[in-house]
Amino acid sequence: MSDHELRVSKIRDGTVIDHVPGGQALNVLVILDIDGTGGEQVSIGMNVPSDRLGRKDIVKVEGRELSQDEVDVLSLIAPDATINIVRDYEVIDKHRLERPDHVRGVLSCPNRNCITTDEEPVDSKFEVLPDGVRCEYCETIIREKIPDHIGSA
């Protein structure tokens, strides 16, 4: 069995998210709101040697085909990731992420004085800029360490 088959194709039906930067696999699951309670079978490879990235993570979600909208938000932390849709052990679709215009409910605003950090019934919303994200409420711009802000009310 080849290395490729072992790491990418060895699920029957579902989604394989490949070329995630090393160490970001758990953040991928947080963003996709996959915490095990939904019953999905999830396999994770971390810090796998990669020609392109040096080290990469791989996330395999069995029994669930993730839509483009669902995965595009991953571009914030894994801009070079590839999405493989697998059916009956065959990769039937493979595509790159597209950067979304907005992300909702994924990041928390680092501005302690932002209204979204208060006890209000509101999801965080960020506009995606070419080189960062911007809170649509207080307008704070985050350019560095975006994964540190994953996890919103």
Place this chain on the structure above:
Amino acid sequence: MRHDHLITARQLSRADIETVLDRAAEFDADPAAYGDRHPGALLGLLFFEPSTRTKMSFETAMKRLGGDVVDMGSVESSSVKKGESLADTVRVIEGYADALVLRHPRQGAAKLTGEYVDVPLLNAGDGAGHHPTQTLLDLYTIRENAGLDDLTIGIMGDLKYGRTVHSLAHALTNFDAHQHFISPESLQIPRSVRYDLHESGAMVREHTDLTDILPELDVLYVTRIQRERFPDENEYHAVAGEYQIDAETLEAASDDLTVMHPLPRVDEIAADVDDTDHAKYFEQAHNGVPVRMALLDLLLGDSE
């Protein structure tokens, strides 16, 4: 602009601004002549922070137009004290009024409120965010004294947390204005405002000292540097002293320089400036009434 919200100066086009200022000029000529403009209209005042000028000028403006105000009162005496969310509070109060004015200590509070209410909403200051109605009266004052095009303006003081500064800087991108920001390095304009100014192609320069740029200015807009922005009292005094002006400072300025301040001032403009022809900050504060009359008139629409 009918039935719209005014959340940030970023949403204002040059045409929007000129519409408000032209209408304000009509009201300014005879403010007492418009008492039949919006009879019975009610303006809801939601001030979650203390305010004197902004609140009183909105109240005056609404009454000059023939309407009245309903006031939430202080936070201490309201349901907010019991833990009610802003989203709930505003959804209740919008049922009592034809338009709302909101001041809140949190940035983004007006944006959030605008998502929950259908009546026109005016942001009267959201934390260190925006204060667009102040900006419109600032622009009115600048237009009256210096003109809005071919303008060289210095904006000095706390540019990081000063919401009047953020809104003014955004609005001036609609005009042929050179903006000079003068502040200590720790209180420079925030990244988000700098980003917008860059995106709009604004003509901007930053300084840490007023001396070199002062002779070039048509307008000097001074803001207060607040003690609580500094961890150390000595550091505050050392820095704040660098950004105070008096009549002697202004001897190096153009005779036509207009000095403005959103008020309240503490000691950043010495009292001896009040007696010079430069001082326009009290006129600026008075302009709050006709400008807010114009805004309310446009947002409430025709009374027929």
